[in-house]
Amino acid sequence: MLRIAKLTDYATVLMVRLAREPGRYFSAAQLAVELGVPQPTVAKLLKRLLRAHLLASTRGVGGGYSLALAPHAISVADVVGAIEGPLALTECARGKGNCSLERGCATRANWQLINHALRVALQAVSLADMARPQLQPVYVQALQEKMP
Amino acid sequence: MLRIAKLTDYATVLMVRLAREPGRYFSAAQLAVELGVPQPTVAKLLKRLLRAHLLASTRGVGGGYSLALAPHAISVADVVGAIEGPLALTECARGKGNCSLERGCATRANWQLINHALRVALQAVSLADMARPQLQPVYVQALQEKMP
DNA sequence: CTATACAGAACCAATGCAGTCCTATTTAGG
DNA sequence: CCTAAATAGGACTGCATTGGTTCTGTATAG
DSSP, X not given: OOOOOHHHHHHHHXXXXXXXXXXXXXXXXXXXXXXXXXXXXXXXXXXXXXXXXXXXEEOSTTOEEEESSOGGGOBHHHHHHHHHOSOOSSXXXXXXXXXXXOTTOTXXXXXXXXXXXXXXXXXXXXXXXXXXXXXXXXXXXXXXXXXX | OOOOOHHHHHHHHHHHHHXXXXXXXXXXXXXXXXXXXXXXXXXXXXXXXXXXXXXXXXXXXXXXXXXXXXXXXXXXXXXXHHHXXXXXXXXXXXXXXXXXXXXXXXXXXXXXHHHHHHHHHHXXXXXXXXXXXXOHHHHHHHHHHHOO
């Protein structure tokens, strides 16, 4: 089915929520209630996003999380990467040449290209775009500009 | 990591192999040896590809599998779809509205578009393309033509 | 009639993922 | 100075999916 992990899906929703009020700090508990997702799960996601330097945090009473960058400067690819690690459709696409089909495998280079197309598609859409109800025109324009 | 299943990867390699000699029939055993993948696994993949009407088969001695269509008429999206089912990045993207985040979830429509971009990218590349050592120019042209 | 090869289903082990819990550490406020 | 609120960073667990196997049945060439 080639789907992203459910947690990644949650993460994008979280990030879009934060993108709607860029300056404000939100606690994990607050976001959990607002989105209807269990609190520990939300906390875990926020931690991962923090480690990827997509969020800023302050501790203590009244603390919480906020975007580390402007909404238009964070792409969907960034969020996916933060939760799932660097994206690589095929096993061999991320080094580690433990692929039994090495010799004469002409498809590898081509997978890289498909891979790249996907990455571009995800990079072309920012949180600012996602926060819009429907981004059709922006999206199409960005994609066509950025396609290799 | 957003990667396709290993089996799907095998399947594309299989299909590309068949695409190199479109008329010829290959037995599962033969393909297994040639690719260095265990025979039962290859057999299973071939069955799935057959059910998706991407392959033709004949039984009995000297039987085997062959492409059901010309190499340029089968896309990578077809192969991925045959093994992994219809592709849908997000859970909600394939109906079944059991998503707790329903109300006010503006990101859904946008995911659909990203989804669509991926589908187009996979559809733009055929087995004939994959059989080429490097498809750069063809790929770029096809992608840019077909982008919505 | 037998050996070859596909057809289809059931089955099993292991990996990975969603989700929880526990123990620091930091900070605002009384 | 002490407490409550909040993040930081782990370790741990149950479940679902996936990769892979095995078995039984059916068709066909020679």
